[in-house]
Amino acid sequence: MKKITLVLFALLTYAYTVNGQCIGTYEYTTVVSNNTGNIQSMYPDFPCNWSSDWNNVTGLLIGSDYEFSSDNPTDFLTFTDDSNNVIAAGTTPLSVTSMPVSSGRLHIYYDNTCTADDVCREVFLQCTSCTLPAASSCLSTVQYPEDPVVSNNDGYTQDISGCNFAGEFAQITGLTIGEDYEFVSDTGDNITITDTSDNVLAYGYSPVLITSIAYTDVKVHFHLTGNCDTEDVCRATTFECTSCTPPPAPDCATAPITPVDGATNVLVGVDVTFSWTAPASGPAPTSYNIYEVEDALGTNPGLIANTTDPFIDLNIGVYDTTVYWMVLPLNGSTEATGCNVWSFTTESTPLPPANDDCINAQVVVQETEIPDAASATATPGTIVSSTDSGLAAESCNGYTGTANDDVWYAFEALTEDVNITFEITGFDGVAQLYSGTCGALTVVGCADNTVSAAPIVEEINATGLTVGATYYVRIYQYSGTSDTIGKSFDLKIWTSEALSVNEFNGDSLFSYYPNPVNNTLTLKAQKNIE
Incomplete structure (x- = not known):
């Protein structure tokens, strides 16, 4: 990907102008307009356009109105057709009324003098004239995940699925009547919320908010557009009780039991029991997150595991290394803060086996x-x-x-x-x-x-x-x-x-020593001597 290109190449970028507007040098990505009426990121997985980039934009609706924007307020945007004929240009946001093409290019520069830079910015598009579907027109028949998702009701964002398709629905249970809930698809899908009998409660483009919900169980239907289009492409879906108060944080776990803090020669390649003392005060933990960190300051924590017990078996995969780790108790989804970092050193690399050659x-x-x-x-x-x-x-x-x-x-x-x-x-x-x-x-x-x-x-x-x-x-x-x-x-x-008789009598199967015998005769056989 261009974003890891050597700086030398960034220094060699250039621009040229058509009708006085800035035309980009590097193609960065292709985005399909979802025509939902919601703002859509052009590259949500890696939002990092540089000045002098241009993006392909496809799936545009001829005759509809669009707005293009950048989160850098000085950016100068030029929208062209696929041959770089200018359709519109100006400082962000850039509006195009009555779109004349179904695909085109959005060119991004730092300002109207076509200045290039290598600073990340996120770029968006929106079909401003696209309308919502009819309330009951976008219902799904395929459930995913297959099992209902139980709401935590703790004020934190909760996953529905990392891979819902447009055209599926998910069932959410355990909602608290009277609370507010927000439902999200990371691709800006059209979302319809129904009760379990498919009576529509709310609909619109992600995110969809229901205030003072009247049901404990709902269905969440996802479609690509307001026309109920389907798409077999993964999108991450989430929901959150926005009016719920997160539970209080628990206290920290105390000194580890195994491995003890500062332990040495901890075994590698086998299960090692990690255990600690549960907090003696505060809310009782509902579970524990175990993190590996880079140093004694707790830099860059990486979640290893979660357990409901104050112990867990883990397999360590590196020799001669000091490992820093910490345990953060949770109360619901609320983690303890300010907890200590512990460490241990793993065993030295073993010598090769004796039968290595x-x-x-x-x-x-x-x-x-x-x-x-x-x-x-x-x-x-x-x-x-x-x-x-x-x-x-x-x-x-x-x-x-x-x-x-x-x-x-x-x-x-x-x-x-x-x-x-x-x-x-x-x-x-x-x-x-x-x-x-x-x-x-x-x-x-x-x-x-x-x-x-x-x-x-x-x-x-x-x-x-x-x-x-x-x-x-x-x-x-x-x-x-x-x-x-x-x-x-x-x-x-x-x-x-x-063994046959001949095999049993073979010299290689039976031997004795020494010869001649002095006091002791040693017999060696491959079979028991009876």
């Missing part, structure tokens, strides 16, 4: 006569702090990941058919099986189901292995950019087959 592969003994993976013995493992072993990822099931965090295992094949099962926590894993030796490996099999949500299981069902040979298996996460914090798995190497 092929040459240090962890040996696992294959199990036999196991009916299924659930019955097999698990060997716990992790990729936390693992590094690139130097062997690039091979393609598996048509996908090739990035093997920069692999860990290694080795086993001796006791049967020709072997199952290698990884039961994974927290990552999309790729498992690969090799024969040969480290530095001279050959791919035998792999598993990559591209699953990243529990349960995550990658299983290689190998057949035709050479009994007595050593095989290597590694696992890594598919993504090459994800961290390894808290990512673990259970490895199971098993088969439902029983």
Whole structure:
């Protein structure tokens, strides 16, 4: 987006004039007029036109009257057709009567000398001659959200939905009879308020205010225009009891219980219980907001979670870091103020696993006569702090990941058919099986189901292995950019087959030492000796 363009480019802007008026250099956005009669922001999500910008304006009604304005009172506005033929020009606000085109361009400059600057201003349009619809003409049949929204009646703005479509309605319950309520759509929609039987109580363009409401439950219908147009585009919808008095703020929570203020070596990648002492006086909190802040002064608070209990389990995702946090009790929607900031320091980054490379592969003994993976013995493992072993990822099931965090295992094949099962926590894993030796490996099999949500299981069902040979298996996460914090798995190497007589008598399955024997003979076998 142009707003992050280097200053050098801003210095190179220029303007030219047509019929003595200022024509912009940079196209910023396109806005569709909603023709509702209400003032409409040309870019509500990022209201930052610069002087020398121009905006496309479409959806205009030929013959209707429009007004264009800027929140910078010196701005000089020029409205042209799509070929920059001037229709009207002047200092904000600029009126165009009997609009001659259905689309055009609004050019913005700091003054009538076509001065450019790089200061944000918000620019608006309004169809001043557009009229309201008939009272009962804009009702909806599709409810969203599906469940009613219960009013807090606390004097604070309350969300209906972050994504209502024009043509939907929402049901609001729990309103207080006699109070005043305002209903808003952030796109300036036509709003009709009805009772639950669709009798119209109020209508108009956002915002719509009902004073001294006579119902506890209402429907709020949204349409794009006064002509009841629909649109499958998200708009944020809210309401507020404007006459309600916010409840008093609760007192602050006192010193944290866990982690204690100033704690060190707090664990990373696992659930850590955060707890605190509830306020001893003042209104009883209805819930608690937990914030992470930048420093001990509470700069830039970011809401992490809300809980009704004076404790919550949270997972921390960074090593060697001092974390600043605070708890703000709420009474309804009113937060406590002036509360303390607490801190703790997380544990140091762990060393890589011992089996980070092929040459240090962890040996696992294959199990036999196991009916299924659930019955097999698990060997716990992790990729936390693992590094690139130097062997690039091979393609598996048509996908090739990035093997920069692999860990290694080795086993001796006791049967020709072997199952290698990884039961994974927290990552999309790729498992690969090799024969040969480290530095001279050959791919035998792999598993990559591209699953990243529990349960995550990658299983290689190998057949035709050479009994007595050593095989290597590694696992890594598919993504090459994800961290390894808290990512673990259970490895199971098993088969439902029983050992044959020849396999049981093989040298690799039974050994003894020392030889010759002095006082003690040690026997080693892959099966129990009975």
